[in-house]
Every structure is written in C-alpha cells, then in structure tokens.
Amino acid sequence: MLSLKLAFKNLLGAGLRTWLNVLALSFAFVLIIFYNGLIDGWNRQGSRDTKEWETGMGQFWHPAYDRFDPYTIEDSHQPLSKEVLAEIENKNLTPVLVAQATAYPQGRSISITLRGVDPEQTILKLPTADLPSSNGTDYAIIGKSMAKSANLSVGDNLLVRWRDKNGTFDAREIQIASIFKCNVPAVDKGQVYMSLHSLQELLGMENEATLLVTGEGFEMRELNGWSFKDNDFLLADMKKIIQSKKAGGSILQGLLLIIALIAIFDTQVLSIFRRQKEIGTYIALGLTRAQVVGIFTVEGGAHSILAILLGSAYGIPILLWLNKTGFNMSYAEDLNFDLPIAESLYPYYSLRLVVITILIVVISATIVSYLPARKISKMKPTEALKGKLQ
C-alpha cells in the first residue's frame, strides 16, 4: 500500500514524462481491446449469419455427404421418411437437395451447386418465397455475389447442365426470379437455389434430400439414416479462419505494446540513474532495499494503471460508439473474402477480453519496471546518498 501511494506520488510528480508514457501505453490498451473486440464481433456476426442463412440449429446429413468433397454429392441423397416429412410439415426441419452442375452464363462455363429448397420454409433466411410456382418455367434465386460474377439480373435465363440420378447429362434454361443479399459467401458464391420439388424432378430424385436443416422447434433426437452435425462442427472452420486473423493482428498490437513498454523501461532506467540520492535517502530513512525495489517496480507498473484510466477515459466513448454504429467493412465485398462479413462489423467487448487485456498491460509494465529496479538491490547506500553512479 505504501509502495503504491509513493509510486503514484512520484509518477504524478514526474509530470509530462509520465503522461507521455501513459499515453503511449493507453493507445496499446485501447487498440488491443478494439481489435480483439472487432474480431470477436466478427466471429459472433459470422456465426449468427451462418446459422440464419445456412446451418440453422444444426444439420442432418446423408451419411455419405461431405461438403468439402464434390465427389460425394452425387451419391448423397435419400428418401424422406414419414417421421421427417412430419417434422417438415411442422416447420421444424427443412430439406435441401444438393447437386453439382455447370452453368453457361454469356457463353462462359462455371461450376455451380444446385440447391433445392422448400419455397415455404421459414427456418433459413433465404428468400425462398421469391421462387414462383412452376408454370412450365424453372425458376431460381441467387445471391448478389453470384449474380455479379455470372453477370446475371432478375429475369435472365441461365443454361444449366447436370447429371441425373442415372448419371445421364441433361440441360435446361432456368430463369432468375430474384437476387438476394447475403453476408455468407458459402450461401452465395456459386450457389443456385431452386424449388425442392423442381430440382427433385430434374434429378429424378422424387421425395429425396441431401441434408435436413433443423429449426428452433426441432426436438433433438437421432433420425434413422441421417447423421447429425451440430453448429460447433459446422462453424468450426469459419471460426478458425477468423481466429487466425486475430493472431495476425496481435503482431501489430504486440509491437505497439512493446514500444510503450520500451518507453517505460527507458524511463525507469533513467529514473534509477537520476534518483540515486533519493534511493539512498529511502534507505537512510529505514526502507529495506527490497522495499525500494518495490517502490520503483510499482512506480513503473503504475504507468499501466494510469494508462488504463486514461485509455478508459477516451477509449470507452469511442469503443461504445463503434459498438453502436459499427465499423465500416463495405469495401470487403470487393476483396473477395471467403468469410461471412457484414457491411458493418459491430465490435463485441467481453468482460474476459477487458480483464485479460488489463492483466497483459499491468503485468508486462510491471515486469519491465522490475528489470531495471533490481539494480537497486546491489547499490551501496553510502554511494547512492552522494548521488554517485554505480
């Protein structure tokens, strides 16, 4: 307590030197919280959007289906049982039939994935209600990114070629009924959504599906012949990629923190050289050398307390404002990210993030202050009193 009191007294007495160090450290403190908050916010937004647009509350897959292996798709379909149909009827499940196909927009050839979805489903955010009833024409909805890459607009016809369940190639023109905007690239890029019934008919797979998306009302249980994949599994790769962005950003944060810590280290080294007489006086007044080391260590460490207070003073309003208005990421659309990213990212500052950041800043500032302060324990008080460099 005495060390803390003396440390703050000395720090505040040092004036501008202290505040420059504190300012530098506070930048690092606020930046660490902001950047990590941004990544955490991105993680949350990505998870939420992916659940809303693609994975629901988890998915039942055909046992052979592997979303990363296109060769498994051809064989990954099976009939829907009565039990499943009842759940679909109650809007607790929605079936999706998946097929590999080739599209020919403006004479170009691109690989696409055809997805048959129930136009009346309400589990996913996909605007499937935009799919008109078949009237001799097959309709599809596509995402904005897909529309842009294939140069398609609403009302355009798209020639699609696929292989039916017997492996026979077939082709047909389908009309784009609507274009939706979605933050989840996996839902948008290369994906063409048709009515489930239409796709089943095209593929010759009546009453079949590749996967079932569960809604909130689904009472979790095993479904015979289907393999359940929860969201921990379905979102794992996305989360890993976003976390890797955190690791990349931590290099920048680390550098900023190191610069601030070097400034504190430098100040402490200088302080110990310049304040030899003061150190000698402390010892003459009855402080042990360990106590004097403690005063100087706490004094350096106290920079971090002031930095946290200062950082809070200007950081809290800025961070809260960013949390409310979001951080503009509209340019990311052109960067071709393969991750779910909204136009505005809303940073999320958890208590854990704040506590860990405070601990990092306090502990690192204390360590860099202790290193030069150790020299005091080897000083001769008689020499220190004379102000002689030792």
Added chain:
Amino acid sequence: MENSTIIKIEKLIKRFPVGKSHFTALNDVNLSVGRGEFLGLVGPSGSGKTTLLNIIGSLDTPTEGVVTVLDRSIAALSHKQSSQLRNRHIGFIFQTYNLLPVYTVYENVEFALLLQKLSASARKKAVMDALEWVGLTDKIKSKPSMLSGGECQRVAIARSMVKRPEIVLADEPTANLDSKNSHHILQTMKNLNKELNTTFIFATHDEKVMKYLKRKVSLEDGKVVKDEIIKNSKN
C-alpha cells in the same frame, strides 16, 4: 542526563578497495558516546568523518573491529535489522538536505513515520510537533523547490526528529547555509538535544558548528587524534 553509553566503537578499521589495493578510511578508532551528547567529529576532508557516521548509522559495515549502537552490533545486523534500526532509532541530516522533491514539507516529514504502524492522527500530531520545533508550520503544503536552503535543512531536521530517535547523525548540516541560517539550525538542534535528550553527532569542519559542540572528536587520516569536552560552548 548524559549517562549510559549508546554507541561503543572498538578497534574500528574500515578499508575501501581501490583497484587491486585498498584505502584505509578509519584506522583503529575507539570511541564511546553517551546518551544526550552533542558531539562533533571534526577534521579535514578525507579524515574519515562521514565514513564513521555511515557505520554508526548502519549504512556501512566495519572491515574490522566492533561497533555497537544501542546494544546492537552493526556488523551482525541483517539488511532488515539495520533498516529497522535506522527507521526507529536513528535520524539523518545531510549536507544537501536530501528531501524528496515531489513531496510537500508535510509529506517529507511524515515519510519517516509511514513505515511505523501509527494511526493517521498520531502521525499528524507527530509531524505537526516536529514542524513546530523547527518553525515551519506555515509551510506544510510547500514543495522543497519553493523553500530556501535554511528552510530545507529545517525540514530535514524535522524529518530526522519526527520519530523521536535516540541518535541524530548530521553530515555537514550547515555546509550549504549562510551564517544566519547556520546559527538558526544549530540553535534548533541544541534545543532538541536539551528538550528530548537526543544524541547528536555531527561530521563537520565548520567553525560555526564547533562553537555549539559539547564534545569534539578530531580525526586525521582515519585516526582519532583528539577527544575533548568543550566547556565554554554555546550549548
């Protein structure tokens, strides 16, 4: 009042290493100091005054010989024990005052008490008493940079006396002061010596100080060459 021996020095030798050789700062010093003495260690620069003062104050240790302060052998004290001895029983006054620049007068004086477990009210009373002895109660909020040299030294005296130590060690306390301030300081210390029976030991070669001494121990080349009682001192 001057009776029991509180400092006993026997065959004290202090050597400092100088390159591969060494320099003998104190050579076979024997001395006894009683409670309440007003004693001066006098001699030219390099005679060993400050070294002797430092050893008595447990800031340094003897190379040979025995120095006993308040029944404690200085050589046998651990770091912690010597810190406790200084904190509770010994006050220091330095030539350059050595006040802590960021603290006010009040805080500088209070500092000596912070290590002792006193209540805030007891501390405040002790600090105000000490500042009253030196006549600085009107400057409690001033920082050392706002004080004159004489005032700084009076703060240093108050800091050394606030814990009511048995011994005050003053190293050239008047060297940086003019004549008027020197006499004022010495008069203050003389009064405290009489009032509280505190033992004062000065290291000095200032003639003004010598006029106040009741006992003068002359050092030359690290040896005691004369030890005399001053009968006609101002004290």
